[in-house]
Amino acid sequence: MSYVIGVDLGTSAVKTVLVNREGKVAFEASEAYPLYQPKAGYSEQNPEDWVEQTLVSLRKLLEVSGVHPSEIEGLSFSGQMHGLVLVDAEGKPLRNAILWNDTRTTAQCHRIEKVLDGKLLSIARNRALEGFTLPKILWVQENEPELLQQAALFLLPKDYVRYRLTGDYAMDYSDAAGTLLLDVAGKQWSTEIAEAFELPVSLCPRLVESFEEVGTLLPQIADQTGLAAATKVYAGGADNACGAIGAGILSEGQTMCSIGTSGVVLSYEERKDLDFEGKVHFFNHGEKDAFYIMGVTLAAGYSLSWFKDTFAADKSFDVLLQGIDAIPAGSNGLLFTPYIVGERTPHPDANIRGSFIGMDAGHKLEHFGRAVMEGITFSLRESIDILRNAGKTVNEVISIGGGAKNEAWLQMQADVFNATIVKLESEQGPAMGAAMLAAYGCGWFPSLQECAAAFIRPAKSYAPNPETVAAYDGLFALYQDVYGQTRSLNDRLEAYR
Incomplete structure (x- = not known):
């Protein structure tokens, strides 16, 4: 039997699901992690908590299922959007992640709207709201400038976890679209937006498709989880994009x-x-x-x-x-x-x-x-x-x-x-969407649509x-x-x- 794993990095917990070729969830596991709110309106998490609990969840998934590691062909991710993870040249986080539901950045949102005016909607296709990533980067720029100077890259939550599992830096388009730094239609980082706020484009990781293979597991990660080091890892997507795929x-x-x-x-x-x-x-x-x-x-x-x-x-x-x-x-x-x-x-x-x-x-x-x-x-x-x-x-x-x-x-x-x-x-939501990205990436189906046709089954309908x-x-x-x-x-x- 062949399986794939979907990893859904949520705000309160990480959920992992083991899915077979028929789209049935054979086993699932979940591990919680804390949320830190040092001030009113602040919402932060320690990126290491995500990594540790993801490893625990994957290990438990393997132990409970009894599935041999060689039967698991690949895994992919869904993740909470917008959260800012700044890492240095060695890949170490410079501070706690600032999450999607953090509301400290109202002033930075006003700054973005004032500086870019109509260009923001024409390029990033979304208004500046406190939840997005660019306002968080500007908050660090204004309040913790020494940290931004040390930053080699910014990552989103699932991308940091995937980096720790594979050693590879990347960000998929669906998650990048929630940063306000992406040219959404052009599918590239916007130098115009970055330069408007004196941010180097080098701060942005390379862009990949959600179903793109980005590596395999590092040997130490394979040891800690029980998975095979040859397990293929796919980029994954934003939680809403994966929820859409899973539906x-x-x-x-x-x-x-x-x-x-x-x-x-x-x-x-x-x-x-x-x-x-x-x-x-x-x-x-x-x-x-x-x-x-x-x-x-x-x-x-x-x-x-x-x-x-x-x-x-x-x-x-x-x-x-x-x-x-x-x-x-x-x-x-x-x-x-x-x-x-x-x-x-x-x-x-x-x-x-x-x-x-x-x-x-x-x-x-x-x-x-x-x-x-x-x-x-x-x-x-x-x-x-x-x-x-x-x-x-x-x-x-x-x-x-x-x-x-x-x-x-x-x-x-x-x-x-x-x-x-x-x-x-x-219904498994974003976790199923992540598993489907892995199944498609592994070549189980020629398209995501055909994967959905095999994995997703209506139960009942309600007419108006x-x-x-x-x-x-x-x-x-x-x-x-x-x-x-x-x-x-x-x-x-x-x-x-």
Whole structure:
């Protein structure tokens, strides 16, 4: 039997999956690592923690599975995006990594927008947001200049781990697209952006395709994990790109909705000249010469978790959501906006905050629970509508993540999006996408599409109900008004937070 391994380097843990030629996950393992928040708005991790726990996870995967190392042909990676790892000439990290959810770089974002103006969107195709990598580099430039002077390269999280496993420096296009230093359409580092901030282009690693072989395991890594030193290693991709691959979003017209802590609407795209004016993200795909369009709701599943922890801490999610399918669409006139940590799409606004609108004495816990789910889904529909307004057809959406675990929520997505929602038989998310990159790289399939056809199987679909679609269309128009009506109020409330 032949296997490949997918390694998903997340924010809280690394997950490894062992996948056979039929696309079945034979075994999986996961190891957590700490998050450091030395100041408000700071979010950091020690890159060595990623390496150590990845090695532990790989070793456990091999021990539990009992699979002979020679049966494992290759491995690849998915990784949390945007995190800054600065390494010196010997490959040693110069400081803790600054993560995607670190918000210290507002001033640097303003600087980028002011210096580059319209060039930023024409080259990097994305607005300057605190999560991206270039603002983090500029923060180091301004606050820790001696470290930047010592830096030989900047890497992203998975690229540092892969370097430690292989000794090879590289970055794939899908992850590089989230740095704001890549010419996304031209697939090369932008000297214009780098030079605008007096950054040497030599700070950027070589660029590779996500499915490209970048080496084999170093002997000491093979010893520590039990894997064969000849195991082929492939570059891998950004977590969202790998999530798209793992959901089979690999051809025109395919769209997915992922509801985890944050929420993502992602659609495959081959046209590189589309202009969304920065309303959505436009990144390189893990598939060659392809892209994906992505809208983000910052607090999707997190809004539901917050609601449960705050108002129903003694209840499980299953108990909390019991009976919501008996509540009519619109929760009897109760609307929720999921802006509890700010918002990303279509409103890149760090100051906006959430609201319940329309509360009355007749509303019970189940009304509030349904309203929270509807508000999250309305926010994701705003991204769906941006795609449709750009001429994309969105008739079917693959739903993954926590939002795919509840039947009522799946039907709600069908009705709010007015599209058929498809739930997958087995969903491993970005880890499966990483395994598929390895399978394709190893030559198991002639294309990623054929790999997806063999690995990914639909389990059930949910068709929109015309009457409910009409009701939600009216409610969605009201939902869209709430942002504009509450923005100035939230700005005035800022002084009291």
